Amino acid sequence: MSDAAMKLVVVGAAGRMGQTLIRLIHSIEGVTLHAAVERPGSPFVGKDAGEIAGLGPTGVIIGDDPLNAFLHAEGVLDFTSPAATVDFSGLAAQARIVHVVGTTGCSEDDNARIAAAARHARVVKSGNMSLGVNLLSVLAEQAARALDPDDWDIEILEMHHKHKVDAPSGTALLLGEAAAKGRGIGLAAKSVRVRDGHTGAREAGTIGFATLRGGSVIGEHSVLFAGEGEIVTLSHSAADRSIFARGAIKAALWARDKKPGLYSMLDVLGLSSQ
Numbered sequence: 001m002s003d004a005a006m007k008l009v010v011v012g013a014a015g016r017m018g019q020t021l022i023r024l025i026h027s028i029e030g031v032t033l034h035a036a037v038e039r040p041g042s043p044f045v046g047k048d049a050g051e052i053a054g055l056g057p058t059g060v061i062i063g064d065d066p067l068n069a070f071l072h073a074e075g076v077l078d079f080t081s082p083a084a085t086v087d088f089s090g091l092a093a094q095a096r097i098v099h100v101v102g103t104t105g106c107s108e109d110d111n112a113r114i115a116a117a118a119r120h121a122r123v124v125k126s127g128n129m130s131l132g133v134n135l136l137s138v139l140a141e142q143a144a145r146a147l148d149p150d151d152w153d154i155e156i157l158e159m160h161h162k163h164k165v166d167a168p169s170g171t172a173l174l175l176g177e178a179a180a181k182g183r184g185i186g187l188a189a190k191s192v193r194v195r196d197g198h199t200g201a202r203e204a205g206t207i208g209f210a211t212l213r214g215g216s217v218i219g220e221h222s223v224l225f226a227g228e229g230e231i232v233t234l235s236h237s238a239a240d241r242s243i244f245a246r247g248a249i250k251a252a253l254w255a256r257d258k259k260p261g262l263y264s265m266l267d268v269l270g271l272s273s274q
């Protein structure tokens, strides 16, 4: 593996995560900002990426041509939108570079297209790039395995800032998948994502989701195991977006010498059980 700093592209460079990534790349050894991309027509195209991120000028000007940005890069950090991420996955595969995907809200079809691109590219995709949430998912899986579904109800509660556009959050779904894995069931068949009106009593064995949105909350997640007379709560609070950005950069460096494939943050962090 090369000793030179890994050349990274940040797509969605002017977004909340894009700016956080640009600041962190600047302060971490072993990575360098190669290019920054926003959508064609964005008012940020032509501006210095460092200025937008509050660092002062870095000489990296935000462009609107991702393929050109990817050509001589080694990795792309992508926290954008599902449609953009699907397009970037094809381009990253063409350029044979690492694609770190933090974007949430992807449909089954989007995920299938990203998985297809991962036949040629090293893709690391996770609904949450932080160490803490990934550890929480391991604990949630263990707790779900230990607690009898007839006696313990699982509910997942999340809160995010008012600008968030997808629900449940990618993290809530990741935690739901972990709990379902612990119970040996498929999440899709057992999840209850909305409750309204006369719902009837709760069906045993289901996994419920509740979504709160408001203010500037970065990310709050709890997995509740509710039994008769007691509740076990496993939770995570994000105080700063740099936890996600640090994880994304770690993922890019980890994937640098891996074979093409679709990896998760559990793989990156060595928390994967298989």
Ligand SMILES: NC(=O)C1=CN([C@@H]2O[C@H](COP(=O)(O)OP(=O)(O)OC[C@H]3O[C@@H](n4cnc5c(N)ncnc54)[C@H](OP(=O)(O)O)[C@@H]3O)[C@@H](O)[C@H]2O)C=CC1
Binding pocket: 011, 012, 013, 014, 015, 016, 017, 018, 037, 038, 039, 040, 042, 078, 079, 080, 081, 084, 101, 102, 103, 104, 105, 126, 127, 128, 129, 130, 170, 244
């Ligand atoms: N996995 C994880 O750990 C985390 C995941 N996320 C996820 O990351 C995503 C982004 O979050 P956040 O940063 O808060 O959102 P923002 O809306 O602040 O940023 C997204 C940026 O991507 C840009 N963008 C959209 N389409 C394109 C395109 N085709 N080409 C280039 N740029 C594009 C947007 O531009 P424009 O405004 O013009 O559309 C915007 O600047 C969400 O899905 C969120 O859930 C967030 C935090 C952590």
Ligand SMILES: O=C(O)C1=N[C@H](C(=O)O)C[C@H](O)C1
Binding pocket: 104, 127, 128, 160, 164, 168, 169, 170, 171, 172, 218, 219, 220
């Ligand atoms: O949109 C966000 O902000 C976040 N999105 C991710 C999610 O959907 O879980 C991760 C984090 O919670 C912040």
